[in-house]
Amino acid sequence: MYDLIVIGGGPAGTSAAITAVRDGARVLLLERGRFPRHKVCGEFVSSESLDLLAALLDGARAALLHDAVRIPQARLFLDGRVLETVIQPPAASIARLNLDAALWDSAASAGVDARQQTAVRSISGSGPFRLATSAGDLEARAVINASGRWSNLNAAENGTRREKWLGLKAHFAEASPTSSVDLYFFDGGYCGVQPVEVEGGRSESRVNACAMVRAEVASTLAEALAQHPELRERSRHWRPLSEPVSTSPLIFRDPQSERDGVLMAGDAAGFVDPFVGDGISLALRSGTLAARCLLRFLRSEFSLHEAAQDYRKSYEQQLAPVFRASSKIRRTLVLPRVLRTPLLFLLENTPAITQYLMSKTR
Numbered sequence: 160m161y162d163l164i165v166i167g168g169g170p171a172g173t174s175a176a177i178t179a180v181r182d183g184a185r186v187l188l189l190e191r192g193r194f195p196r197h198k199v200c201g202e203f204v205s206s207e208s209l210d211l212l213a214a215l216l217d218g219a220r221a222a223l224l225h226d227a228v229r230i231p232q233a234r235l236f237l238d239g240r241v242l243e244t245v246i247q248p249p250a251a252s253i254a255r256l257n258l259d260a261a262l263w264d265s266a267a268s269a270g271v272d273a274r275q276q277t278a279v280r281s282i283s284g285s286g287p288f289r290l291a292t293s294a295g296d297l298e299a300r301a302v303i304n305a306s307g308r309w310s311n312l313n314a315a316e317n318g319t320r321r322e323k324w325l326g327l328k329a330h331f332a333e334a335s336p337t338s339s340v341d342l343y344f345f346d347g348g349y350c351g352v353q354p355v356e357v358e359g360g361r362s363e364s365r366v367n368a369c370a371m372v373r374a375e376v377a378s379t380l381a382e383a384l385a386q387h388p389e390l391r392e393r394s395r396h397w398r399p400l401s402e403p404v405s406t407s408p409l410i411f412r413d414p415q416s417e418r419d420g421v422l423m424a425g426d427a428a429g430f431v432d433p434f435v436g437d438g439i440s441l442a443l444r445s446g447t448l449a450a451r452c453l454l455r456f457l458r459s460e461f462s463l464h465e466a467a468q469d470y471r472k473s474y475e476q477q478l479a480p481v482f483r484a485s486s487k488i489r490r491t492l493v494l495p496r497v498l499r500t501p502l503l504f505l506l507e508n509t510p511a512i513t514q515y516l517m518s519k520t521r
């Protein structure tokens with residue numbers, strides 16, 4: 160019987176596992192895939208969670224954060240305009256290839272029983288819990304579901320939606336990229352481009368290009384890059400440095416932080432619009448928060464029900480507002496052009512409003 164089983168070895172699962180094991184809990188972390196691996200992601204890590212990330216990584220992996228490319232500026236390319244805004248303090252650009260592996264290794268070295276290639280098939284019970292996995296049945300007093308936004312465990316929530324969005328990503332060689340996250344918006348999607356480095360990679364400078372597009376607009380990254388005139392021109396001289404990766408459909412729904420006594424963290428709780436670049440931060444923060452709430456149950460200060468309630472309340476206060484703000488902004492950016500143009504004019508001429516909107520997505 161484990162104190163805690165965490166399902167999913169991404170930023171949410173590893174942060175939960177590290178937090179709990181450091182407090183003395185007996186923690187099992189299960190991941191169906193293997194690290195390192197590329198993942199569809201803009202790889203923009205917002206400054207709000209850099210201290211938390213530094214605290215989670217063990218000393219041997221600290222250089223990943225220390226040496227990361229910094230992103231002090233964002234540029235929005237939309238309707239022939241360029242909207243620039245300062246990112247203060249600067250964000251970090253960290254390849255998921257390295258970030259997820261570093262968090263996984265930090266969990267293992269902190270004492271978590273961390274098992275890859277072990278898929279959870281189902282969860283039963285209401286505390287203690289029994290998990291049916293590809294490696295047999297396992298039991299725990301508490302469970303955190305951090306299995307991401309597209310897992311067999313969250314299938315009922317994903318359901319069938321009318322809009323189908325895809326995520327596509329690859330790394331390319333580009334001479335002297337600007338230190339900014341450049342977001343190219345077009346009808347039916349957008350593509351983010353920013354400089355990134357890969358540990359042990361070639362010395363030439365590279366960019367990550369990551370697009371979110373409607374399925375009827377593009378099904379490959381090359382098609383997505385061709386949707387925006389300035390991006391098409393910029394990418395003409397790029398040379399691929401990684402194979403393109405794509406995701407299953409992206410579904411937006413209201414966040415849900417708990418289900419049948421199981422705490423939900425990261426994308427499993429809710430998927431935030433990727434263009435705000437806050438998914439990793441929310442995953443780290445919700446994973447840590449979920450573990451902290453459960454620790455009070457594991458120390459017998461709370462019942463499981465009280466711990467779940469505490470998490471639900473904290474999630475609603477601290478994290479849910481980000482979802483509401485970012486979906487409002489996304490809806491504005493996809494407004495018909497006639498309504499969007501005056502808004503863009505306002506933003507272009509009033510940087511304080513852009514800064515305010517950015518702060519609402521943090």
Ligand SMILES: Cc1cc2nc3c(=O)[nH]c(=O)nc-3n(C[C@H](O)[C@H](O)[C@H](O)COP(=O)(O)OP(=O)(O)OC[C@H]3O[C@@H](n4cnc5c(N)ncnc54)[C@H](O)[C@@H]3O)c2cc1C
Binds near residue numbers: 169172277279
């Ligand atoms: C197009 C796009 C661009 C994005 N860009 C950014 C960005 O620039 N910045 C940012 O902060 N965020 C970005 N995001 C969001 C970010 O990638 C996610 O929010 C983040 O990965 C969430 O972390 P997580 O740990 O919740 O989930 P994940 O990282 O998805 O981890 C979940 C893990 O659970 C495992 N798993 C699933 N099912 C099971 C099972 N049954 N048993 C065991 N293991 C299982 C999976 O293999 C996976 O490793 C982007 C997302 C998309 C789609």
